[in-house]
Amino acid sequence: MIELQGLEKRYGDSFAVRDLNLVFAEGELTALLGPSGCGKTTTLRMINRLIEPTGGRVLLRGQDTHTLKPETLRRGIGYVIQQIGLFPHLNVAQNVATVPDLLGRPARDTERRVDELLDLVGLSPAEYRFKKPAELSGGQAQRVGVARALAADPPVLLMDEPFGALDPLARDKLQDAFRDIQRRLKKTVIMVTHDIDEALRLADRIALMNAGELAQFGTPDDLIHRPASDFVRQFLGEDAALRQLAGRRAADFAHPGDPAGLPTVDAQLDARSALGIMLREGADALAVTQAGESIGILRWSDLQTIPMQPPISIRDEVT
């Protein structure tokens, strides 16, 4: 879907981004991960040409973005900027409606869409529609920023630390909600973050950057179990595997099997806690239950590989 070929940005004598080659697959969420100042924002902004590269090119569905008018390109790509950047003179609804307006969508549809999106990011439309950005908390503003990027239903979303200003609880909720939206709508998302947990939790693939260059590109599993360098290992930390489990539900790992005599865990419990229960109980398998009924069993060995999609479909309670 989006392909970076030898992408480079140079400021004076120093490189902000250097020889970056990456393919972001359609419908996947890729995290751009790395320490502060490693060039994540620069990379993201070169994709929608807010920054013009000094070398290399960006292909969008095989087409060089350089052949497109920047405005046209940007209107088809949702963008959540790091500083939120709501328009202070417009209210929440008007902020969210900006891109549909630019695209000339009918006002009535847009109005409905605005309410839908506000609901989606957990802000009650009735209460927040007419508030001005100055009346919002940092986290609320950030959610409006996410809604605004989604408003025109773009197939591609670029997000620069979209959940940075939220408290851990709200962040977890919004992250879950967002992952569901993304899975359901099959958006291609590139999300900048320096939060490892966030990347492990949300991303299908992670591009780990260091000092402007790509350190490793792969699934969270690849990075954890097959780190390409010491930097990757150190950046993720020795407990990366555990942190990865913390971001998944026990149900994601469950397989059909006989639950008889096994300690039970709830399907919504995170996998790390499930592992803790195995250690405590001295068991090497657990029965996974949902609403009292067994939906499968979870073995010790199942936890060693993270499934991309849950093998067993479960009823979704988090939205």
Add this chain to the structure above:
Amino acid sequence: MSKPTPTGAGGNRPSAPLLSVTKNAVRGDVPQVLVLAALPLLAGAALPWVLLRPNRLAPGEYLRLPPALLALMLVLALLPLLAARFLPRLTWLAAGLAVVAVFWVVGLQTRCALVGQAEFARASAAAGVWLSGLGALIAVYGAGLLLVGRQKLLAWAWVPAVLALVWAGHLSGWSVLVEARNEGPRWVQELAQHLRLVGTALGLSTLIGVPLAVWAAGRERVAVAVLGLANAIQTLPSLALLGLLIAPLSALSNAFPALRAAGISGIGVAPALTAMTLYALLPILRNGVVALRGVPAGAVDAARGMGMTGRQIFWRVQVPLALPVWLTGIRQAAVLLVGVASVAALIGAGGLGTYIFKGLQSAAADLILLGAVPAALLAIGVDAALRGLEVWLGRRFGRVG
């Protein structure tokens, strides 16, 4: 938007940095200013430069530049731009040349025009001169932006050159200077009178305004009232205010003939000075109150906590912190006064305004220029000088205001 150079996937990237940005690179935006300067210069060259009249009031004929001078002015119009492009370090010279050339050509053309004319004939500058002069000054400004630090002085190199032209008598045919020569010592007197009026009024209003501001700043009610009054009076026309302030004086002198004998009446220097003093009092008082009240309460508290006395707090904390804003008020007052003093001629107080009103009454443009241009330059000079003083004082107090 600069286009990226597509190098293709994994294309060779240069290992050595490309041309590094030179430290003294030409500011890319200065040529815009030089283009803006070239436009009036080009237009001015094509317009008439001299208005020749048989005497100072009669209608006259407009004279254009001869081809050779026209060509010269056209070349000089474009020279700063070309210099900025190819020899950026000499842009100031090209722009300065344009200014000097304007004066030189005015001198040359007025003298040529007067050859064979009667004694009362006048040759004055026409639209072309004013436009070209404006363009040349903009070019000088643009050139100044290319200079840094001490070099900035080079942008003023044209001033001594122009003064030398005047000194050498090259401009003696220009009607404004003819008037100036005729007026001679009287003009100097009026200038001195203008300065005296401004200086006295500023001195008096500072003497009154400073203690008054200190007194008012400490009293909540008074301070609010003072600020409200000052803001309301700001909306009043200065001319009207001058008139209004004179009213009580003239009423007094009407009532007490003794006062009139002492020189206090509705016209003359005394009412003008009174009015000007009161007028200048406003910015000094307002900025003083604002500045003193703007001193952070924390700083005063800390000083009190250290055991400073009230007097020490005032001199060591409040005054240094309030000074920059206060000085700005005094500067505003001074600039205002230069303007008000030129209107004061209307009530017989003298000053440069005398020439403006004389010129307006007799429809003599040269006389107006003789009063208005020096008044404008005086205001700019006073503003610059007081700004300099502010910076200097700011440095002495350890920070730049």
Add this chain to the structure above:
Amino acid sequence: MTSSSLTAARTGRRRWPWGVLLWPSLLLLCLIPGVLPRLLAPLNLGELTAFDPPLWRLTLTHLGLVALATGVVLGLGVPLAVAVTRPGRVALRQLAETLVGLGQTVPTFAILALAVPALGFGWKPTLLGLIVYGLVPVVSNGIAGLQSVDTSALDAARGMGMTGRQRLLRVELPLALPVLLAGVRTSTVYNVGTATVGAALGAGGLGEPIINGLSQQNTALVLVGAVLSALLALSLDAVLGLFAPRT
């Protein structure tokens, strides 16, 4: 824009600010023939004969000059402020700021008088002076307002694919508007005062009684002009204040 439908609700209806009418009604009262002379008579400051032209004509001339100047100032000043605040035009902006500073420093009377040789006597040089002088607050406030627009909002606008023109119309100008309007207000109110000086150039207006009064030493006459121009200034200030956004 959907904005119309989205803003309609909530804002509610503003209460009509009756206070605004105070100054204009006082002004109208003073313009009724005979009212001002009668009010000033007890002060015993001077003779007030019948006015020719009548006071309301002088006031209208005055207002017309100021309004015309404000119109031209808006037409010139706003595009100018926009033009010099586009990216890559720092030098032009510095030039504009310097010129504005000069306009503030040079005495009004000198500006007006300097326009006479170019335009002759009457309302023309006065109008030119008013325009030059009126441009100062509009351009400087316009530049300040446009410069203070939050860069992250602009960045977001660019990221959404707004063109330069859309950014200007939808983000920059609305955000700069309060400061810009304050500049327009200052410009208009000060120009009421400046226009009185125009009477010295034969522009007519409310400066005429002031100048006549000063030269004839008739304080009552001065007072008539001063009161009326002050009332005009306060009226315009109040009316323009209606456009100022509430905070």
